[in-house]
Amino acid sequence: MxxxxxxxxxxxxxxxxxxxxxxxxxxxxxxxxxxxxxxxxxREELPVITTCCPFCGRRVLEEGPCLECKRQPLAVQKARSCCLHEGGAAALVLRLKRGERYLVSTLADEMLPLFLREFQESDALTFVPMTKRAERARGYNQSRLLAEELARRTGKELLDVAEKQRETKAQKTLGRTAREENLKGAFHLAKRREVRGRRIVIVDDTMTTGATAGELAGLFTRAGAERVGLLTFTSVEDTALHPKRSKK
Ligand SMILES: [Zn+2]
Ligand SMILES: [Zn+2]
Structure with a gap:
């Protein structure tokens, strides 16, 4: 042969x-x-969010803004997630982050209809950058893969404009002041001109506190972005509001 x-x-x-x-x-x-x-x-067992807070997109039991948003509004204009970060949905996110990068298509299948329903008017997608070192260690940035996949499927532009300059701690382990301190200066907007006047959607796998996307949104808005939204596959329920659920 x-x-x-x-x-x-x-x-x-x-x-x-x-x-x-x-x-x-x-x-x-x-x-x-x-x-x-x-x-x-x-698919039927995925913990899909049916009723959500109109601002942060977290699951709420009754229609209207969640308590967290009443206390402190999110820095993105609108956030939406497909599922609660539980069960099969959480498993998919974890596996995507641990090397099974083909799962990007699986997540994008669920995220695309929500994107079309909620963010049709946007004109560009972007992602949450990782530090160069963290990206090298994982081999890829799953947030970027998701944004690329959705940009490809929708024909919207993909913006690669921000950089993460240093490592940050996991937000959920910190109190509010510590969270702000933790994120301060972590991101740098390298291409300010590209975000001016744009309606941008940040794409990520999970929304925990929303503070990371909020920090990016702040950078984009200060550089003249018209609107910044956030689309994630899962969102963590506010444990302060659901102490019983969090014990499960
Ligand atoms: Zn199955
Ligand atoms: Zn909310």
């Missing part, structure tokens, strides 16, 4: 592997129809 033949055979094997792989559910491994990434059961 020539090298070329061997190469061709290898490629066709890889293709066959890729195709068969696409035909199983990303959560339970059950067989699914062509082009489906989750089976019917797993």
């Amino acid at each position: 020539t090298v070329k033949e061997r190469f061709t055979r290898l490629i066709s094997r890889l293709k066959a592997y890729g195709e068969s792989y696409n035909y199983t559910c990303d959560l339970c491994g059950r067989e699914v129809f062509e082009n489906e990434r989750l089976c019917k059961k797993c």
Whole structure:
């Protein structure tokens, strides 16, 4: 067999592997129809947010703004998430961050309809940057992959305008003042001109406190962005409001 033949055979094997792989559910491994990434059961079990706060998009039990937004409004004009950060939805996010980068398509399948419903008027997408060191360690930035995928599917422009200059601690472990301190100066807007007059949606996997996206939104707004929104696959429920839920 020539090298070329061997190469061709290898490629066709890889293709066959890729195709068969696409035909199983990303959560339970059950067989699914062509082009489906989750089976019917797993999709139905996703903790989809049906009633949400009009500002931060967190799940609320009754329509209207959540307590957290009444106390301190988010720095993005509008945030929306597909699911609560629980069950299958949380598992998908965790696996995406731990190397299974193909799950970007699975998350984008769920995020696209929400994007079209809530952010149709936007004209650009962007992502939460990681420090160069953290991105090298993981091999990719999942927030960027999601933004790229949604930009590709919607035809909107992808903005790569901000940099993360230093590591920050996980926001959820900190009190409010410490959070602000933690984020201060962490991001740098390298291309100010590109955000002027734009209606931007920041895309990320999870919204915890919303402070990270808020910090970026502040940078964009000060540089003249018209509007900044946030779209994430999951959002963490405010544990202060749901102490019982958080124990689960
Ligand atoms: Zn399944
Ligand atoms: Zn809210």
